[in-house]
Amino acid sequence: MEPQLLTHAYQGGMYALPPLPYPADALEPYLDEATLLLHHDKHHAAYVMGANDAAETLLRVAQGDLPPSVVPTATLNLAFNVSGHILHTLYWENLAPPPQHTPYGELSVALDATFSTYDGFIRVFRSAAMSIQGSGWAVLGLEPVSRRMVVCAVNKHQDALIPGFKPLLVCDVWEHAYYLRYQNRRAAYLDAFFALINWEVVASRFRSYCHGYA
Ligand SMILES: [Fe+2]
Incomplete structure (x- = not known):
């Protein structure tokens, strides 16, 4: 399956919520249907709404309808919500x-x-995911200077990301991603995540928008 590469995440000049690429119960028993529905239909949808609201606010400032004093908050909101939208889509x-x-x-x-090895990657990625204090993401991607793969431990949706970084594989470690099934057992959720990784999609991202790296 070729990745959608975010093409359904922005439509008609607005950020848009893409449908889940599979039925909500397709990842049972690793990730339960109730978690997926809540996560996609409520949490991801809220980031889409927040992204559109922030973009609209900045447009209204540009048009003179709102004062420049709202820009700092709007830019922070835009970064948070657009990053959340992109990461959830991935x-x-x-x-x-x-x-x-x-x-x-x-x-x-x-x-x-x-x-060095696949096990080495799992060790680093798992440690990054476990290291997040509060809410964040573990992200495997390509770093544009060395053109090699790196793992980022991202706080919230947007903090501690490298400029120009190309995400290949993302793992949501916000509690809303796993709390209904796993409660506080993040390590058990990560075991489930590793069982569900679609490496064909990761390989397609690598080929499609990371050509020439590594
Ligand atoms: Fe999430």
């Missing part, structure tokens, strides 16, 4: 029902260049 796409295979081909070569 998150739904990089999950799929098991069984999954491990990375192979050029994706595996690029992973090994940074992490």
